[in-house]
Amino acid sequence: MSAVASRVAPENESKLVELSNKHDFSLLFLKESGFTFRVNTKTKVIKIPYGGLEYLWTFSLKAWLLYQAYAQAQLNGEQNLDLETINGYAGTSQLTEYLKESLYAESYDPNKNFSALISVEEIDQEVATEIFLCALGWIIWHEIAHIELGHSSLEINTLSIQEEKDADLYSTNWILSSSTIAAESKKRIVGITIALLAIQSLELDSKSCFKGTHPDASNRIFDNLSQHSEIGDEISQAMSIVTLQSMTKIDIAPMSDLNFSDMLGEALYQINVNKR
Numbered sequence: 001m002s003a004v005a006s007r008v009a010p011e012n013e014s015k016l017v018e019l020s021n022k023h024d025f026s027l028l029f030l031k032e033s034g035f036t037f038r039v040n041t042k043t044k045v046i047k048i049p050y051g052g053l054e055y056l057w058t059f060s061l062k063a064w065l066l067y068q069a070y071a072q073a074q075l076n077g078e079q080n081l082d083l084e085t086i087n088g089y090a091g092t093s094q095l096t097e098y099l100k101e102s103l104y105a106e107s108y109d110p111n112k113n114f115s116a117l118i119s120v121e122e123i124d125q126e127v128a129t130e131i132f133l134c135a136l137g138w139i140i141w142h143e144i145a146h147i148e149l150g151h152s153s154l155e156i157n158t159l160s161i162q163e164e165k166d167a168d169l170y171s172t173n174w175i176l177s178s179s180t181i182a183a184e185s186k187k188r189i190v191g192i193t194i195a196l197l198a199i200q201s202l203e204l205d206s207k208s209c210f211k212g213t214h215p216d217a218s219n220r221i222f223d224n225l226s227q228h229s230e231i232g233d234e235i236s237q238a239m240s241i242v243t244l245q246s247m248t249k250i251d252i253a254p255m256s257d258l259n260f261s262d263m264l265g266e267a268l269y270q271i272n273v274n275k276r
């Protein structure tokens with residue numbers, strides 16, 4: 001079974017082996033564009049598109065750069081965040097947009113130009129990779145959940161919204177409920193948040209393949225974060241706020257009179273309101 005599925009919550013390794021023996025599921029990486037991570041619950045093959053992987057990674061990097069600048073602005077008591085001043089942000093943002101557009105291409109193009117990343121520090125790339133692996137782990141566990149929970153339908157577009165919610169929570173609980181190290185839990189919750197924010201970024205484009213078949217991403221973020229509010233992770237909340245603000249082109253403004261969870265609630269609310 002995939003190292004990613006195990007790596008995201010290594011303390012559950014023996015349970016993973018049990019599940020793997022029970023269902024004999026496998027991962028298939030496809031040279032496909034699109035963000036259609038999916039599972040065939042009959043053949044138990046989880047399908048991972050390359051295009052989706054690329055977008056998820058660059059999205060993780062962009063969110064990480066934004067978060068750091070945001071936290072710094074908050075510390076300095078600044079009123080606004082000037083994106084131009086973030087080192088490497090412009091190139092990363094450009095690459096993210098480019099890869100997002102590529103998701104809608106008919107076929108996967110392996111010859112992409114990643115050179116815009118050259119201006120990003122190696123440490124930031126490493127952090128992005130950690131976040132990306134947690135986000136991917138959450139997506140894979142969401143797919144495994146469809147198998148384990150006995151959801152009968154095949155691949156996407158046929159599962160019910162309730163089944164999607166159940167798969168989300170199964171995955172979130174798998175990743176968070178046995179984690180005993182605070183820093184580790186924080187990293188994982190950031191990964192979960194990033195997976196859902198990446199989906200949200202596609203929904204805002206109204207070209208998302210999840211529309212109508214999955215719960216709205218903004219609801220999924222709220223449901224999954226509130227499930228583990230005891231972790232009280234301000235990092236993932238701040239990251240969500242700033243990423244959502246950048247997606248919706250709302251001015252990015254650190255606010256001192258609201259706490260992070262209020263601000264996140266407000267940002268998610270705005271996204272829901274703007275959709276109508």
Ligand SMILES: [Zn+2]
Binds near residue numbers: 142159164167
């Ligand atoms: Zn699903």
